[in-house]
Amino acid sequence: MTDSAAPAIPPKQEAAGIDLSGFKLISQGAEARVWEGTYLDVPAVIKQRFSKKYRHASLDTKLTQSRLKQEVRSILRARKLGVPTPVLYYVEHDAASIYMEKVQGVSVKEALQGKQLDQQGLHTLLRAIGRQVALLHDGGLIHGDLTTSNMLLRAPDSELVLIDFGLSYNNTLAEDKAVDLYVLERAFTSAHSALGKLFDDVLASYRQHSRMWCPTLNKFAEVRMRGRKRTMVG
Ligand SMILES: Nc1ncnc2c1ncn2[C@@H]1O[C@H](COP(=O)(O)OP(=O)(O)O)[C@@H](O)[C@H]1O
Ligand SMILES: [Mg+2]
Incomplete structure (x- = not known):
């Protein structure tokens, strides 16, 4: 997981040989950065949560992971309820990142x-x-x-x-x-x-x-x- 002071580099899927170097930062929030680019040939965004320096390290990891999980669950749950949400492409747990449809x-x-x-x-x-x-x-x-x-x-x-x-x-x-x-x-x-x-x-x-x-x-x-x-x- 990256932290807020680290340079803003998009997460990598090296194991799968997928190159995410073309991704551009489009939003820097208090808890997450959002990147825009092409993933498996489709326009995508990656929302990456980062750790907060002032939070205790292991507590921080737990909190980040639980927010990530909650976000993924809620996106799917909302869709099930008939509320349009971005299509999810991939969740990279270690990098606290959600890959999803770029809503144009x-x-x-x-x-x-x-x-x-x-x-x-x-x-x-x-x-x-x-x-x-x-x-x-x-x-x-x-x-x-x-x-x-x-x-x-x-x-x-x-x-x-x-x-x-x-x-x-x-x-x-x-x-x-x-x-x-x-x-x-x-x-x-x-x-x-x-x-x-x-x-x-x-x-x-x-x-x-x-x-x-x-x-x-x-x-x-x-x-x-x-x-x-x-x-x-x-
Ligand atoms: N799936 C998406 N498609 C297009 N733009 C997006 C998408 N997800 C996020 N964004 C853009 O990134 C911004 C920040 O994302 P958001 O999930 O709201 O994070 P934050 O918690 O930092 O507000 C959004 O306001 C929107 O402009
Ligand atoms: Mg927002």
């Missing part, structure tokens, strides 16, 4: 900030978001990091694809679903302040598609209230 297209964040979407396209997108989150939640999966950067629109038909399941976990509690929705609402109001009201469309679709919408949306109202109080005090 823009993020929802880019789409919302750009000018390409007309009213109808926007409405369709917001409804798709509400529906997919409802499918995850009804299947007992909490995404854990619902932001508009973690949602991609796959070209050419703009299918909504969810990514970044590193913080996902299994849970059926209304409270956890509500917090998941609240994180998403905050992402909407912060990155897309002019579009804050659009979240109503997401919620309306969630309500329509989730069997358990009632306790979840009640909790959501509470969580929102707590959030507002915190903002007023702090």
